[in-house]
Amino acid sequence: MEATVIHIERPGAASREAIFLELYERAFPLTAGFVSKMGGTLEDAKDIFQDALVIYYEKSLEPLFITRISAEAYLLGIAKHLWIRKFKQHANKVPLTAAENQISIPDDFYANVDDQKLLHLLEKSGKKCLDILKVFYFDNLSMKKIAKVLGYASDRSATVQKFKCLEKVRDTIRDKSLGYEDFLT
């Protein structure tokens, strides 16, 4: 299979929709074929593919992301790892190629219950700051663009706002986490 890399240069929700659509059409059949062979349902395939897509997308934005296999093959590799994890099957029931063995799933991909609770509280305490911080940390835009997107007059005022928001989030976490021993060590 020829290795084709989808270059993700300026991700934003709009261009992401096109990227996701292309990846779905190209890669979902392969993953669905695997899930079907393992005895899974279409719903299993959809669940696993969604997570695989998020993981692949995140990885593809890392500055040093280089792979010699195609997006389809990479997504299938991630899906196999997710399948093994989900059904706690011995790895030998799902043979992995050398390239697939190199693929890793982020350790923090599945949020634990405490984190889910915290996330929920953060969302309830105000979406605006969270949206601002998401743009800063994940949309890979220049400071100028960020200031423009968020409607600030200058880079500087946008930066001040970012740290104010981060402070707010940090302090919400602190207030909600008191009593969690792991923070006190």
Add this chain to the structure above:
Amino acid sequence: MRTSLHNIRSAEAYLKGEMPTEEALVFEARLLTDPVLRMQVRFQQKAYALLRLLYRKQLKQEATAVEEQLFNSPDKEAFRQQISQLFKS
């Protein structure tokens, strides 16, 4: 920038490894002697981790929307045919 914002900015540079070595050593020394700052930096790390989870949640919602498009739109019939073949028992 007020002191607390200055601290949070320094902590970010430190955590992301973007601080010059000498400055980082000074910051580490502060961390050792200042338990409040230490605690704040931990919560700040937690904040980054939670923001990532939040971002993934958003990506997953976007993926779901694309999936629904593929499984419902009339011009994607061929795709659906291909998939349903796979799950015929």
